[in-house]
Amino acid sequence: xxxxxxxxxxxxxxxxxxxxxxxxxxxxxxxxxxxxxxxxxxxxxxxxxxxxxxxxxxxxxxxxxxxxxxxxxxxxxxxxxxxxxxxxxxxxxxxxxxxxxxxxxxxxxxxxxxxxxxxxxxxxxxxxxxxxxxxxxxxxxxxxxxxxxxxxxxxxxx
Numbered sequence: 001x002x003x004x005x006x007x008x009x010x011x012x013x014x015x016x017x018x019x020x021x022x023x024x025x026x027x028x029x030x031x032x033x034x035x036x037x038x039x040x041x042x043x044x045x046x047x048x049x050x051x052x053x054x055x056x057x058x059x060x061x062x063x064x065x066x067x068x069x070x071x072x073x074x075x076x077x078x079x080x081x082x083x084x085x086x087x088x089x090x091x092x093x094x095x096x097x098x099x100x101x102x103x104x105x106x107x108x109x110x111x112x113x114x115x116x117x118x119x120x121x122x123x124x125x126x127x128x129x130x131x132x133x134x135x136x137x138x139x140x141x142x143x144x145x146x147x148x149x150x151x152x153x154x155x156x157x158x
Contacts, residue, residue, distance in 0.1 A: 012051030024062025032067040045074035048082035053089045060093050080121035098137045102144025115152045
């Protein structure tokens with residue numbers, strides 16, 4: 001069994017291969033709270049790169065505690081980077097609708113740059129749906145974003 005051990009050999013494909021070989025829980029245990037987790041895995045997910053979103057979905061199955069929180073934060077950063085791509089993954093990971101996903105309370109932390117900027121990134125990413133499914137997804141997410149804006153204003157989140 002060949003398992004990636006140095007940062008130069010770690011990419012989304014190698015992580016997915018490890019998950020297939022040893023399971024998500026062991027891969028999370030191996031990488032969580034390491035430089036590879038912080039500087040390779042999390043940034044890939046945050047950028048909403050398709051292969052890394054697949055990694056997030058697989059790792060989520062074997063995570064708990066701090067690792068789960070990190071994955072949640074990264075996947076919601078991905079939502080701002082590429083809403084349509086991230087919404088599909090978040091729907092599968094959490095079994096929530098696009099409206100529910102986009103209706104946020106920021107319980108763990110307010111996004112860097114603030115709520116308004118974060119929601120603006122998502123809104124801009126929803127601007128050009130290409131399929132009927134994306135049109136429906138954008139409409140539902142916008143409904144959630146409207147609720148989020150009301151919540152943020154009511155609770156003094158900027």
